[in-house]
Amino acid sequence: DAGVTQSPTHLIKTRGQQVTLRCSPKSGHDTVSWYQQALGQGPQFIFQYYEEEERQRGNFPDRFSGHQFPNYSSELNVNALLLGDSALYLCASSLFRYQETQYFGPGTRLLVL
Amino acid sequence: GENVEQHPSTLSVQEGDSAVIKCTYSDSASNYFPWYKQELGKRPQLIIDIRSNVGEKKDQRIAVTLNKTAKHFSLHITETQPEDSAVYFCAALNTGTASKLTFGTGTRLQVTL
Numbered sequence: 034d035a036g037v038t039q040s041p042t043h044l045i046k047t048r049g050q051q052v053t054l055r056c057s058p059k060s061g062h063d064t065v066s067w068y069q070q071a072l073g074q075g076p077q078f079i080f081q082y083y084e085e086e087e088r089q090r091g092n093f094p095d096r097f098s099g100h101q102f103p104n105y106s107s108e109l110n111v112n113a114l115l116l117g118d119s120a121l122y123l124c125a126s127s128l129f130r131y132q133e134t135q136y137f138g139p140g141t142r143l144l145v146l
Numbered sequence: 147g148e149n150v151e152q153h154p155s156t157l158s159v160q161e162g163d164s165a166v167i168k169c170t171y172s173d174s175a176s177n178y179f180p181w182y183k184q185e186l187g188k189r190p191q192l193i194i195d196i197r198s199n200v201g202e203k204k205d206q207r208i209a210v211t212l213n214k215t216a217k218h219f220s221l222h223i224t225e226t227q228p229e230d231s232a233v234y235f236c237a238a239l240n241t242g243t244a245s246k247l248t249f250g251t252g253t254r255l256q257v258t259l
Contacts, residue, residue, distance in 0.1 A: 037189075066245065075152075075235050075249030076190065089245055123189065125247075132245040133178040137189045 035060045037126045037138035045144045046114050054109045054141045058126030064088075065107040066135060067099060070121040082107050083129050111143075119145045148173040150238050152250025159226050160258055167253045169236035170218040176238040179212060179219045180247070185232045194221070226257045 038057045046052050058065050064083045068076035078091035082101035101107045105126075111118055121142050125135035149172040159165050171179075177198035182190035196203045196210045196219065203210050207226075212219040223230055233254050237247040 064245075066247075068247075073252075075150075075237075075251050076247070078246035078248070081245050091246060127245075133239050133241050133247075134180070134192070134195070135247060136192060137182075139189045 037124060037136055039122075039124050039138040039141050041141055042139065043142045043144075045146065047146050048114055048116060050114050050145075051110065051112045052114060052143060054111075054122050054124075054143075055106065056109070056124030056126075056138055057106045058124075059136055062126040062128055062136075063105050064127045064129045064132050065101060065105065066125045066127070066132075067107070067109045068123040068125060068137075069093070070123055070140070072120070076123055079109070081132075083132075114145045116145050119143060148176055148238055148240070148248040150236060150248050150250040152236050152253055154253060155251065156254045156256070158256045158258060161226060161228060163226055165221075165223045165226055165230070165255055165257075167221045167234055167236070167255070168218060169220070169238075169250050170216075171238040171248075172217070173238070173240060174214075174217060175240045175242065178239045178241050179210070180237050180239075181208075181210060181221050182235045182237065182249075183232045184235065184252075190235060223255075226255075228257050228259065231255055231257045 066081040067079040070076040080090040121140045124138040180195035184190045209222040236250040
């Protein structure tokens with residue numbers, strides 16, 4: 034039974050660039066949520082995707098966008114990167130009808146220089 | 147929106163002792179409260195959760211208690227072991243209106259020999 038996977042594991046970008054992060058949910062799950070975890074902080078909710086639509090969004094600017102594919106995998110895109118975007122980006126998968134029970138992937142550590 | 151406070155930020159206990167981490171939440175409509183363990187460089191791992199219709203839940207050495215009236219919940223770890231050393235996060239969610247987890251700021255638990 035495959036768990037939640039994310040790619041890449043690490044990424045270094047410069048200010049102003051764009052980045053795409055990828056997530057494959059746990060086998061059997063249909064819902065993907067994205068979180069940003071700054072160093073020493075708890076994860077902060079970015080948005081959630083179900084049925085290829087953004088269902089809910091946290092307090093993040095429009096520079097953060099996403100997509101969900103028919104196979105339930107998801108992408109997180111961040112445009113016009115800022116130094117403050119440096120963080121661990123976590124993907125969490127769940128079943129929509131039990132969406133509160135979320136399982137996290139290993140994350141992508143993004144460093145913006 | 148929901149706000150979750152977590153205390154203490156760091157906790158050091160000797161092996162075999164008990165550890166208690168406390169969280170308070172602000173939204174009385176929150177009804178799901180998970181706890182995650184995050185080891186250095188690893189993903190947050192769901193270790194136990196509790197719903198608002200239950201006052202206490204146990205799983206081997208781990209227990210969680212919930213006081214809905216006071217809007218606080220606690221994680222209890224008994225007979226601590228060195229492998230319990232990690233950062234622990236509490237979170238809250240209202241399953242009726244939201245699917246985003248609101249996390250506390252984390253507690254770094256150090257179990258010393």
